[in-house]
Amino acid sequence: MLPDTSLQNHLDISHIRSSCASCSLRELCLPVGLNEHEIQVLGDVVSHKRKIQRGGYLHRAGAKFQSLFAIRSGFLKTCVLEQDGRQQVTGFHMTGELLGLDAISTDTHTCDAVALEDSEVCEIPFAKLEEISRIIPSLMRHFHKMMSREIVRDHGVMLLLGSMKAEERLATFLLNLSRRFLVRGYSESDFNLRMTREEIGSYLGLKLETVSRAFSKLQDENIITVDNKHIRINDIARLRMKMGNSSCIT
């Protein structure tokens, strides 16, 4: 199913007046290793904030690409929608991560990006980013590393989808989430999932019932405690064992 034409409105941010010059740039992924002046330059580029309500679209597949989006807060999924209505989730994304890298290749977004909770993003006009990255080599270098990291991440998911069993996949998924929460200052062992079992299943190449059973199995073994969307990891070491000895999904 192709997106309708009205979706362009979703990218129209002209009505938004940013109140913050740099959109809390320091919280973003980009300015790593930049000096004050460089952050100032970058801040002039990343001037537009945008809020997306839970369930709202940041962009849809087929939309013209103009900007990358840095997530300031919230939680989003990216997915492709197939003709029969099924969706394949290609990733879950949280604060500090960069969305839209896939769209650079054809100047068209190749997936939908949907907020799984109220979210806020900073818009980064890509042409401007390329422009100033010529002036600030460390920014260019960092941007290249971020694109490369996305490739490495995808290879990890390919390994997971191509060779892991259901329980291994779920363990890997939970540990990945756990680590990302930890890095952001949240508990690594106690968190709420923002996505449904079906979305997890889509991401992991499993049916929702299989995901549910895998949760129950891990709970029966006292490795985790599941209460609907709330997860507590009781024994992270044993959860790592479940994953097998792989370091994939970064």
Next chain:
Amino acid sequence: MLPDTSLQNHLDISHIRSSCASCSLRELCLPVGLNEHEIQVLGDVVSHKRKIQRGGYLHRAGAKFQSLFAIRSGFLKTCVLEQDGRQQVTGFHMTGELLGLDAISTDTHTCDAVALEDSEVCEIPFAKLEEISRIIPSLMRHFHKMMSREIVRDHGVMLLLGSMKAEERLATFLLNLSRRFLVRGYSESDFNLRMTREEIGSYLGLKLETVSRAFSKLQDENIITVDNKHIRINDIARLRMKMGNSSCIT
């Protein structure tokens, strides 16, 4: 969404006329849209050629990253190997494609690259590439598009691994190869595979026996003719049907 979507553009460098330093630059993926002088500059960077014998390694996971590699001729696979011996082929690569993008993120190669036939690559020192891409914006732009294309390609593989049945996966794989051969001036319907059934299986998330059976099934239906590694596509339309839902084909 299928891997290698806009390869046509990617390789259309017929408009370029240049005698380049040593490496037949016009065969490469990089110089798209550059003028004479720019190609000269790029040629100075891409000066080092390297041959790899069948079975030899271009690089191994863990090796220090210094250069990208543009394939001049031959055929390679990239794969990630886990401690337990679990292996996943992450891609097959042919003339004009760029290897090593995954290594930028950590300055370390994250996968092995192995020649499946005698191959020749041009080494592109990454630091120099970044340097001159500051001077040649169209080169930078093109490089970004290539990285993005790799991400799109990987998402296509994730979709395949996450939601397709064995026969659909093989059909998708054959059609992808077919198109890439066509773009390079070879027959789209008559070609030799360079990889084993096991390697195909690893790439497609299947066991080698399943791959073999899927080949036999397609042959029984007169869609293809299989003679060991030699493949002839007799009915490309029906092969496309086998691929199922076509929303992932561009």
Next chain:
DNA sequence: TGTCGTGATTGATCTGGATCAAAACTGACA
């Protein structure tokens, strides 16, 4: 407060692909 719709769990059954096994084929090389 009750109703409705969505999401989650659990049980029963089915099946596509994995696994195990054997035979045939290929190509490299002595």
Next chain:
DNA sequence: TGTCAGTTTTGATCCAGATCAATCACGACA
């Protein structure tokens, strides 16, 4: 020319996960 190791095909069986189905839990809202 024969040998041998690696590759491919095919058959028989098994099982992890899909599918089908029932029930439960919970939040939104009239």
